[in-house]
Amino acid sequence: MSRAQEFRTGDTPLPDIVILTHKLTRDYDMGSEIVRALRGVDLQIRRNEYVAVMGPSGSGKSTLMNLIGCLDTPTTGEYWLNTQKVSALADDELARIRNKEIGFVFQTFNLLPRASALHNVELPLIYAGIGSRDRRDRAAHALTRVGLSDRMDHKPNELSGGQRQRVAIARALVNDPSILLADEPTGNLDSTTSQEIMGVFGELHNQGQTVVMVTHEAEIAEHAARVVTLRDGLVATDQLKAA
């Protein structure tokens, strides 16, 4: 925590801080009541960190992940990504950030069921406006990186759970994002496969990738270098593991 920047509204984050949230809140209007999922989260993540966000269900960790991933917009507060104030951006700008800066890995994989592994990995490149030959090369390279060079033409239902998650990781990486966001990436996998996937994350981190991962399993969080715990929409603990 000593490395954190003293941040006040109106400031700009230091260049090596990839993610900075300041008094970030998110309320959900459930009709009869307003659920305050986040109540003012201050969080700073530097380049090449490997952070696990933990907390019991309802603590707001998935909400935080969706806000960091630009899938959702905060009610109040600031969110800075790569010294750009994301919380102030319009729809199309957010789409561009999701495309270029963020690689998302979901618990349920979220692959297009009728498309091949290769096409699934190509998708972010399509929206980045990259030509088809270049796209295929890069998608194939990303799939090779996660060890699926021989499964490129398979559809998701022809792959095992671990292989599907590898396809999703390849898709998250294909655009060289600033951060890799994983929301319960092993939630739908058995323990052996989970270890494999965590191995992939560890290796990516070693190659310099910034990784942020939401999990409720302490065993999985073990793999991260820093563990942030949320409770009732606020940061409860923030611990660096001794390397």
Added chain:
Amino acid sequence: MRPFEAIRLAFLQLRAQKLKSGFALIGVFIGVTFLIGAWSIVNGINRYMVDKFAGTIIGVNTFHLRRRPAFTPNVDDSTWRQWARRPRITFSDAEAVVAGITVPVLTAWQSSDNITIEANGKQVRDAEVTGATERYFEIKNLTIEQGRAFSAQEARRGVPVVVIGSEVADKLFAGRDPLGKTVRIKGEPYRVVGVVAKQGKLFGFSLDRFAVAPARSPVQDQVNPPGVVDAVIVKAGTVEEMRDAMDQAEGIMRSRRHLRPAQADNFVLETSEGVLSFWAGIQRILFVIGPGLVAISLVVGGIVIMNIMLMAVAERTREIGIRKSLGARRSDILRQFLAESAMIATLGGMLGIATGIMLSILLNVVTPLPATVSPLSILLGVALGGGVGMLAGVYPASRAARLDPIVALRQE
């Protein structure tokens, strides 16, 4: 996203979802086919009535002077009784009218009845036997295939000669040369001088089962009381000349009948327009019902397409969420769905046009209707069918594209 990418994505999608795309395509296809088909049938009936029916019965730029209209649909009893009281058209009326018209016209008298014709012990029943003057053939566009028409002199003197239709010739003489042979009509002998070329059928009735003899020959006794004609036929070169001739004929008849200005004509001048006005009535109904049916079919088809598309989009909300989470903008999503709908609409429309045209060709071959495909119907079919298809596809997609990615992703 590059513009071409939307089309590629749409194509991949259509290939992946063959059944659903197929149903939507069939919706557009049926709508377009039905519109073009129905339109070409109505068009065909119309052309048939105008060209063939009216042309055959009366003729172009031609009017008939008659006691009462020959073509009389839906006439009430009192009108009939009134018509029955009218004086008949006589030979002398006919001569006066023919002599009095100064506009260049062709004229002929005509009286007809359905009578049996006999020769060589064979019969043709219910043949249309006509007593006429020599210009009758010219006015009716009857082409003499063998022999000749009877002459003005024969007509004037009432020589018992006859020109027969091809069916009568075939049935009575079965391949042998009928010229110079004798046929009998109610026992009276007539020498065959000519045979008319085959004309075919109208509404399934043969146009070749007839015989024409001079009006002053003994045939007159079979077709009308002495000195009476059914009609004086007057054919002009142009519509204007026909109108002038009609005015003159009307004047001549009115003065011969001593009608005062307040009195109505007690005869009729019937043109093909008169016959066509009856048809126009039917046509009005057809043109209300036809497009009505087409509109209903398109609305139903449109609802089907809309439902299929709504289902497809609801199912694909999650896909939209995934795409948005990977950086697709709202416009990218919209463009993809637009391209999909456009492809379905285009393909369905093209198949519909092809089938519609084939349907119309088929109608032409197997029915007497000269069904034609109107370019307007193709345009309308494509605009309506395609428009409905596109709208049905794009509206739900535009709603889904507006969703927050996280909301779309949560959809199952």
